[in-house]
Amino acid sequence: MFTLRSVKYKDILDIDELDIPEQRIICIVGESGSGKTTLLRLLNHIISPDEGEIWFQNTPLSQWNPVELRRKVMMLSQSPAIFEGTVRDNLLIGFKFGEKPPVDENQLQDTLKIVRLNKDLLLDANSLSGGEKQRLAMARILLLKPEVFLLDEPSSALDEETTQFIMEQLVHHVNQLKKTMIMITHSKAVVEAFAEHVVEIKKGKVLITKEVGPCKGASTCRFGN
Numbered sequence: 620m621f622t623l624r625s626v627k628y629k630d631i632l633d634i635d636e637l638d639i640p641e642q643r644i645i646c647i648v649g650e651s652g653s654g655k656t657t658l659l660r661l662l663n664h665i666i667s668p669d670e671g672e673i674w675f676q677n678t679p680l681s682q683w684n685p686v687e688l689r690r691k692v693m694m695l696s697q698s699p700a701i702f703e704g705t706v707r708d709n710l711l712i713g714f715k716f717g718e719k720p721p722v723d724e725n726q727l728q729d730t731l732k733i734v735r736l737n738k739d740l741l742l743d744a745n746s747l748s749g750g751e752k753q754r755l756a757m758a759r760i761l762l763l764k765p766e767v768f769l770l771d772e773p774s775s776a777l778d779e780e781t782t783q784f785i786m787e788q789l790v791h792h793v794n795q796l797k798k799t800m801i802m803i804t805h806s807k808a809v810v811e812a813f814a815e816h817v818v819e820i821k822k823g824k825v826l827i828t829k830e831v832g833p834c835k836g837a838s839t840c841r842f843g844n
């Protein structure tokens with residue numbers, strides 16, 4: 620799905636070779652400051668490498684129309700933007716400029732359940748806590764159904780039990796839709812429970828990239844197969 624060759628970005632990342640498979644749950648791990656967020660930003664083409672090339676679906680990122688690319692590859696940052704207005708406004712904002720048809724009320728409610736956000740759709744989004752805002756942004760991306768979900772520490776503002784519940788829901792959802800999830804995590808429990816592929820970054824270099832869990836060695840595999 621993503622292919623990186625001889626990619627350098629400032630003195631932050633120096634990746635000789637990395638292949639990220641599609642339709643997998645991929646965890647990016649590594650110590651703080653190792654370059655994980657920078658890697659996600661490169662994949663989303665928010666930034667470009669100084670050297671080397673990154674391909675998405677066999678086309679160099681530089682040849683992708685940026686709008687088209689970000690419709691397929693969406694990133695949820697650690698502190699996502701919350702817009703003025705209600706929970707509902709925030710869920711639907713992605714549909715405002717897109718070509719996708721707006722979703723109905725039931726879908727909005729169902730998506731809030733996936734991220735365990737039990738709030739009224741008409742509530743002012745700015746009254747939510749940090750963790751709730753993060754989940755609202757997660758729900759917003761889920762509704763848009765991109766090919767690739769890039770999640771930067773999606774559980775950073777969540778307690779252990781909520782993390783377990785939401786990750787289960789997210790992984791199930793992504794698997795069902797046959798999408799790809801690439802997430803940065805510092806949680807060993809999340810890696811052990813959900814990763815199908817792990818990429819470890821150390822000081823800007825890929826230390827380890829390997830398949831793990833139930834899909835190890837399989838050409839195709841979804842949980843439950």
Ligand SMILES: Nc1ncnc2c1ncn2[C@@H]1O[C@H](COP(=O)(O)OP(=O)(O)OP(=O)(O)O)[C@@H](O)[C@H]1O
Pocket residue numbers: 629631649650651652653654655656657658
């Ligand atoms: N635009 C930038 N210009 C210069 N340095 C940067 C820039 N963005 C990040 N850095 C530096 O690059 C290094 C890697 O940052 P990055 O955010 O990718 O790390 P990370 O592995 O995601 O860290 P964490 O786990 O703490 O979130 C850090 O030392 C950071 O300060």
